Amino acid sequence: MTTVRDAVFDLLRRYELTTLFCNPGSTEVSLLTGLPDDLRFVLALHEGSVVGMATGWAIGREAPALAVLHTTAGLGNAVGAIATARVNRVPLVILVGQQDRRHLALEPFLTGRLDGLAGDYPVRVDQPVRAQDVPGAIARAFHEAATSRGPALVVVPMDDWEAPFEGETVAAPGRLLRPAAVADDDLAPLVELLSGALSPAIVAGARADWDSLVPLAELLGCPVFQESFGSRAGFPQDHPQYAGVLPADRGRLRETLSGHDVVLAVGAPVFRQYPYAPGPLVASGTVVALVTDDPAEAHRSPAELAYLASPGAVCARLTALLPARTGRGRHQPPPAEIPELPPLRAAHVLRELALRLPADTVLIEETPSSRPDLHRLMPARTPLGFLSAAMGGLGFAVPAAVGLRMALPDRPVVAVVGDGSALYGLHALWSAAHYRVGALFVVLANGRYAVMDRLADQRGEGKAPWPPFDEVDMGALARSLGCPAVRVGSYDELTAALDEIVPTLAARDSPLLLDVSVAVDPGFQP
Incomplete structure (x- = not known):
């Protein structure tokens, strides 16, 4: 039966x-x-x-x-x-x-x-x-x-x-196809808008398609910004037209996009923010257009023109339909400043990682207080070169890194997490050890919720009530779950460990947690 x-x-x-x-x-x-x-x-x-x-x-x-x-x-x-x-x-x-x-x-x-x-x-x-x-x-x-x-x-x-299933019907299609083609006539309003733009810009989101967006950006010769709080990189961040991550508040957003008469958001909402600030998203005279395959994103975005369609298909046709612009320039943000040693800070760890990791590394981020440094110091060179939890909750990076390495056993997989973040998903280290999943977990351990401390300081209304938790030993917790761990407390120990570990990442068949003691970074702004 x-x-x-x-x-x-x-x-x-x-x-x-x-x-x-x-x-x-x-x-x-x-x-x-x-x-x-x-x-x-x-x-x-x-x-x-x-x-x-x-x-x-x-x-x-x-x-x-x-x-x-x-x-x-x-x-x-x-x-x-x-x-x-x-x-x-x-x-x-x-x-x-x-x-x-x-x-x-x-x-x-x-x-x-x-x-x-x-x-x-x-x-x-x-x-x-x-x-x-x-x-x-x-x-x-x-x-x-x-x-x-x-x-x-x-x-x-x-x-x-x-229960028996003899002679029953499965109430669903065996195959479901989702054609993604777009008609040139439907794109005419967007072609007209971009053709007449004097200073266009692109905002790339997690659902952008690199293979079609890069030729479009090069055709337009315009800067390409990464959406704020995106779940993955929408554009190669070592490309000369990459201009950095959009600010997460309206004042800085308006300033960043000022001077651009047309802003095209591709696979990104218009626009993700965190702290509330009054005023419009963009300055008067800036027209925003949107291409997304997410209906909710399309319906809530205050854009002049929105397309609910495949971003890849739309960008490919735009590249065929638009005239080339002259004078493609460099738009990369200025080099990131690195604090002096000592003490060892997150920026030092991220810089040394960036110098060593191969281009095809899958990088998962969950270190809120160090995210701006990570964006500046570790540009994504492949579509999986930056992954994060767009929802903002903690507990994503450690288990996601395990699943990613299981799915991509021949690619280096590195999770960069704060110690506070790691504690939300630490159980996954047992699975990594048991199933011999060779991911690297770099824990930036400062013994506190540093981003919360800074947000409390910015309010200027008194001391925050939560204490540090510097008694927590991340390496010991990892070893208790069967995952090997190495403790790093100085710059020399860091470079020595990375020189030994990074060349093994693609071939590793066991996980490793690098427990790096870092000083709290000053001056974070979300």
Whole structure:
């Protein structure tokens, strides 16, 4: 007899969802025990790491990944990571366990009140009416995740897996194609706008396509800015036309974009900010146009002209339709200033990393107080040369680095994290050690939430109530989870460690945590 479980396994093979990231609970035992040999089970010790590792896997493979969560507790623990996946626009299929369907009405132990628990962050939540509807719900979740670029949840009662599936129909297409072509007539208003621009500029976002955006930028000869708080680099940051990261407040944003009569945002919102400041986003006389494949981004952006279309397809056609401009100039920001030694600061660590890391390194950032230095000192040279959590919550970098290295075993993978950030996702180091995942975790340890200290200082309203946590030993925590660790306390120790470690990154088959003691950096401005 063919069961629902059998039918689902066939679907997982068809959609190449054969790696299951999971922290198991009793409501998932009937799914997980006796897995076929061609399905790979990957254990994480916390549900945040389950979804974080799946997120990294999906980014690396450029395809949906599969996570399995345990009813209310599991889904609740993973909500922050689910929110990050949605804001980063990463496709995930998430199966959530539920109590036995036959007595749910009595609310037995471990009954999940799951509807709405993850809020609006999933692109779809499905609780199939019948057990036989589960395979179709999972197939639809795959398509919804890939189309809407986010996590799609399917809640499955524990008895559904053994239900018969003879003669049933999977209510979803086997293949779903998403043509991305754009008509030249539709692009005419944007072609006219850019053709008449005296001083255009481009803002590149996480969904920009490098292969099409670089030729367009070179044709226009204009500066290209990176969106603020983006989840990945939208343009090669060693390109002579790269002009730096947009400021995150309106005053500095207006100043940066002043003098540009047309600003084209590609795969980026218009415009991400953090501290509120009054006034318009851009100065009078500056026209903003937007190209995005995210409907919500298009609908909320205050642009004069917005296209809901594939950024890659639009940029490729614009390059064919626009006349070339003369005088392509250099727009790179000035070199970053490095503080004098001693003490050892984050900027020193980032500079030495930048001097040694190969161009194809996958770099994941989660060090809020050092992010401006990282942007200035470590330009992204490939589309995965900078990755971050666009949602802003902590706990992304460590598990994402594990998933990325699993998906890309031949590329160096480095996570640069603060010690406060690392503590949110440290469980993933066990998975890295157990599954022999050769990622490098560079922890900038200052024993405090430095960015919070600075924000409190900027308010000037008294001392912040939170204490430092400099008793925490990141290396000891890593070793307790089976991950080797090296302590670095001086500049000479840093350079010696990096000289030894960096050449091994592409071939490493075990993780390593570099616990670097750094002084607090002054003068941070988000």
